[in-house]
Amino acid sequence: MANTKKVVLAYSGGLDTSVAIPWLKEKYGMDVVALTIDVGNEKDFTAVKEKALKAGAVKAIVADAKEEFVKYFCFPAVQANALYEGVYPLATALSRPLMAKLLVDVAREEGATAVAHGCTGKGNDQVRFDVGVHALAPDLQVIAPAREWKMTREETMAYAKKHNVPVPVTKKSPYSIDENLWGKSIECGVLEDPWVEPPDDVWVLTKSPANAPNKPVYVEIGFEKGIPVSLDGEEIDGQALIRHLNELAGEHGIGRVDHIENRLVGIKSRELYEAPAAITLIRAHEALEAMTMSRDQLRFKAKVVIEISDIIYNGLWFGGLSRDLSAYIQSSQRYVTGTVRLQLYKGHIQVVGRKSPHSLYNLSLATYDKGDKFDQSAAVGFIHLWGLPVATQAQVQLLPDAEGPLALMGGVASPKKNSKNPGKTAKKKVKKLNR
Numbered sequence: 001m002a003n004t005k006k007v008v009l010a011y012s013g014g015l016d017t018s019v020a021i022p023w024l025k026e027k028y029g030m031d032v033v034a035l036t037i038d039v040g041n042e043k044d045f046t047a048v049k050e051k052a053l054k055a056g057a058v059k060a061i062v063a064d065a066k067e068e069f070v071k072y073f074c075f076p077a078v079q080a081n082a083l084y085e086g087v088y089p090l091a092t093a094l095s096r097p098l099m100a101k102l103l104v105d106v107a108r109e110e111g112a113t114a115v116a117h118g119c120t121g122k123g124n125d126q127v128r129f130d131v132g133v134h135a136l137a138p139d140l141q142v143i144a145p146a147r148e149w150k151m152t153r154e155e156t157m158a159y160a161k162k163h164n165v166p167v168p169v170t171k172k173s174p175y176s177i178d179e180n181l182w183g184k185s186i187e188c189g190v191l192e193d194p195w196v197e198p199p200d201d202v203w204v205l206t207k208s209p210a211n212a213p214n215k216p217v218y219v220e221i222g223f224e225k226g227i228p229v230s231l232d233g234e235e236i237d238g239q240a241l242i243r244h245l246n247e248l249a250g251e252h253g254i255g256r257v258d259h260i261e262n263r264l265v266g267i268k269s270r271e272l273y274e275a276p277a278a279i280t281l282i283r284a285h286e287a288l289e290a291m292t293m294s295r296d297q298l299r300f301k302a303k304v305v306i307e308i309s310d311i312i313y314n315g316l317w318f319g320g321l322s323r324d325l326s327a328y329i330q331s332s333q334r335y336v337t338g339t340v341r342l343q344l345y346k347g348h349i350q351v352v353g354r355k356s357p358h359s360l361y362n363l364s365l366a367t368y369d370k371g372d373k374f375d376q377s378a379a380v381g382f383i384h385l386w387g388l389p390v391a392t393q394a395q396v397q398l399l400p401d402a403e404g405p406l407a408l409m410g411g412v413a414s415p416k417k418n419s420k421n422p423g424k425t426a427k428k429k430v431k432k433l434n435r
């Protein structure tokens, strides 16, 4: 048996990855090393390990990757304000490149020639795993049993029974769920009808805003160069902060997303997300950026956010553009240090205060009270030059245009020739328009 090839399987403990163990043995003649990666998915990992061995794995490993996940994926995603299509905080997507890396690490340790994962051929996750592994270890074969075996759920159950794989005794959740510290993704079942309102039982991390406490709660989040470092004035470790905010913001009904998204493989799919901490942290971070970055930096970064979110979603984490844009984001965070005060109330996050030693907000420029240092007389010359191109173009092109937008409104009043009171015509015209 010494020559039997080995495959390292990303093992979740679910039915599909459990069945994959005897299936890989049968179809590929490989010994299976089960690797379960803990990214904060609240499981009984001892039970998962036992299950893998029972299903026939030669070895079962549990890797605690929570710290790396927070440090190298979740918090950089906060710095980037990463939201796919403006709404999805990318919890599932962010975990995949880390898993791909760990699969490769373990494959090397074990002398394996292949890695395997439980993704089907319809989703984004297969892309993220495959591309990640191909990038880091082109010599490793990637096998996706569920993409190959074409078994229905009933057939999978039968296969499991035949191979002494423990089948789930509890009724299967009607949903497909992926969860980690950064959030939860929920799809399938009744949710496949985009008109159907998600039943209450879908939501686990978040209370319905209707049932959330009637009193708002306030939190203060401190950032150091864009990384969240403190809660209500006390330094706090990243994992603890995320857990705390998942609970607190979730209790206040924050973090629910119901979205029809564009998968990389061309399918539109309806997915729900629960991500109370992720959304709270990103909102707070955006508020601090608004105070500490210039208008131009903010405008430019908004474009980078769209790009980097697509990169994460589309499985290109280990690519060059990803690296370059990450460097830009890092650089943009130099002065994003300070504290943001948030009110959490019935599903809503309201930024109510912010402060920073690098704030660009200047009271003596902004104030309408005494202490005003803004030279209002300078506005006249500024506006003259600012509006010069508009005024020029309006005279030459807009006003004479008989089919233009002004003409459609009935034109604009012009001074009457030889009139002593040109304002009269204008008034008349307005009256007519109001009729």
Ligand code: ARG
Binding pocket: 090, 092, 093, 123, 124, 125, 176, 177, 178, 185, 186, 187, 271
């Ligand atoms: N649509 C999300 C993504 O591609 C989540 C995928 C996993 N979802 C699930 N319910 N199992 O990142």
